[in-house]
Amino acid sequence: MATVDDLKFAEFGDSANLLPVPGDDTTVTIEDPGQKPPASRGLPRGAGREEDEELLGNSDSDKTEQLLAGQKKSSPFWTFEYYQTFFDVDTYQVFDRIKGSMLPIPGRNFVRLYIRSNPDLYGPFWICATLVFAIAISGNFSNFLIHLGDKTFHYVPEFRKVSIAATAIYAYAWLVPLGLWGFLLWRNSKVMSIVSYSFLEIVCVYGYSLFVYIPTAILWIIPQKAVRWVLVMVALGLSGSVLVMTFWPAVRDDNRRVAVATIVTIVLLHTLLSVGCLAYFFDAPELDYAPTLSPAPPLKQATTMVKAI
């Protein structure tokens, strides 16, 4: 009877299927829970999505953001659900954001393209945590390698440096966005056409822009000054340009000098962080001697034997 079919609830399948963009990934992962999420091998898929958004144009994305901005964060701030809205990202989204932070393409704004009014705190927090440990461990290991042939050097794990690294990196990743947000808000009140990002979006940009320093810190183990400085330049270039391209549209309508000063300050603080980390955690390789064990005189041998006990 036709009425039975009419009354029967029509299955729409997975609701995520209705959305064109992230639909494919979700269905695949639900069917095969044992598989790695497809975003990790889906680099061409990510590029395809960017092209879709390119075709959408900026006006559509702005409208979507206005609609989404009205729906998000409806719970009061003392409930757990309020904070869950900041972790509403899937694996492939995190990977896309990381990729976008490392490959600055002129004209593509990181916030508009990747965050799209869904800022998350997962990326900034865990990228900072990984960076803290990467810098501390790499610095320790690099010092160990540099002083390998030196019999008078007693290796210590230097656990203090983890706390110092944590303070420095988390302060940078949270206080600088706070200052920048306050500054943009103040300028917004003076010059109406300035786009001011929300605080969490700025935290997001800064957090993801720090990701490129993780492989850099690991490569800083190489005890060659030239290699280290080349790495600093490359990392600074990549993440700095992502930051510049994110904040330039926000300040370009302002007074010329103020806009340039803002951008210069952003880049300067970023440089300070990377150079400071390199200088503090990594000893300078003074002599480029190969780490071979030189034959030690007998007196030194006695002292090292005492030390090794």
Next chain:
Amino acid sequence: MAEADERTFLGLSDVSISEDIPVEGEITVPMSSHSQDDDYSTLDEPVKETIIRDLKAVGKKFVHVMYPKKSNALLRDWDLWGPLVLCVSLALMLQGGSVDSKEDGGPQFAEVFVIVWFGAVVITLNSKLLGGTISFFQSLCVLGYCVLPLTVGMLVCRLVLLASMGPINFLIRFIVVIAMFAWSTLASTAFLADSQPPNRKALAVYPIFLFYFVISWMILTFTPH
């Protein structure tokens, strides 16, 4: 009406029981199926029994960690005794042995303690914020118990360090620590990964990986005086 009620009420008074039949017996109240924590029946037992029961529970969980199968024992009956014992023994073993160590750069007892517990709390919060269905203390319990392979690895490293130092010594310790790190991570993901939403599993597993990696690094870089 009252009379009718009275009559039905008095109906039993007609029944007389012969005095030859003894009326005795026990009245037992049928109890609903209870879990292990029904307090009133364990109040009178000797202390030794209580302690041994708890120790058995902890020991059973240790066995579950060493041979991680998908059983629910760790998850359902969580306790934090095992993690406490493991954390304290790991922190004690990571002490250099010299009291006034100004130049000892190794982690202090408090630092190890804070890293293990604060790290476990942060990972649990992270998995709950991502939409995981596991409860707070269950997750703490699993993460704490899965430190067991690394504690065993620390013990082995300390024993190996009693021999002479050298590259072979380091290589042995490196292999042992890597193996224990893999064991810990696999054990904890075996227990915790199912409670995550399927498209966020990697996001929830990565902090666990980082947590055990940091503990492994602390173990590997341990140098006695």
